[in-house]
Amino acid sequence: MERQEQTAPDTVLTRIGQVVMLHHAGDREEARHRFLELWAEIGEHGDPLHRCTLAHYLADTQDDPGDELAWDLRALTAAEEISADGLPSGEAVRAFYPSLHLNLADDYLRLGRYDAARTHLRRARRTAAALAHDRYGDGVWAAIERLESRLGEGGGATWTPFRQRP
Numbered sequence: 001m002e003r004q005e006q007t008a009p010d011t012v013l014t015r016i017g018q019v020v021m022l023h024h025a026g027d028r029e030e031a032r033h034r035f036l037e038l039w040a041e042i043g044e045h046g047d048p049l050h051r052c053t054l055a056h057y058l059a060d061t062q063d064d065p066g067d068e069l070a071w072d073l074r075a076l077t078a079a080e081e082i083s084a085d086g087l088p089s090g091e092a093v094r095a096f097y098p099s100l101h102l103n104l105a106d107d108y109l110r111l112g113r114y115d116a117a118r119t120h121l122r123r124a125r126r127t128a129a130a131l132a133h134d135r136y137g138d139g140v141w142a143a144i145e146r147l148e149s150r151l152g153e154g155g156g157a158t159w160t161p162f163r164q165r166p
Helices: 002-024 028-044 047-057 063-087 090-094 096-110 116-128 136-149
Strands: none
Touching: 002 028, 002 047, 002 090, 028 090, 047 063, 047 090, 047 096, 063 096, 090 136, 096 116, 096 136
16 A cells, blocks of 8 residues: 555546646647646645646646736745655756746736836746756757847846756
């Protein structure tokens, strides 16, 4: 029984990953449907890593920016729960923060809430300082720079990442 409980989180994350692949393959509607089924299974009070991951990806399947914002806020709330409780998954979630804040900044920008967008963009920039120099980290940095440009932040002139870029 204990061994079964230990493998359950991997099973849920695997299922989330399978739906992410479906979404990336272009079936947004079916992905949204399957994500919502998973959300119903794990519930509002389920494992915070599952809620964070699922809400983060579910947000990307929304048609309405307000709905996308609601899911992104759920993801951030779950991530903060993990961090506050000192759960073992906290290290994994720490690398998720830049993307969570970046998505919120984009949501707020599309909703015309520029101050909130700038606040989350600053948080994305601050939390991205800990990212590795890899495909994920470089992608997040590039997305931050694009959003800075859209917001007229001019971040490139006032902010330098912790590493040298090729």
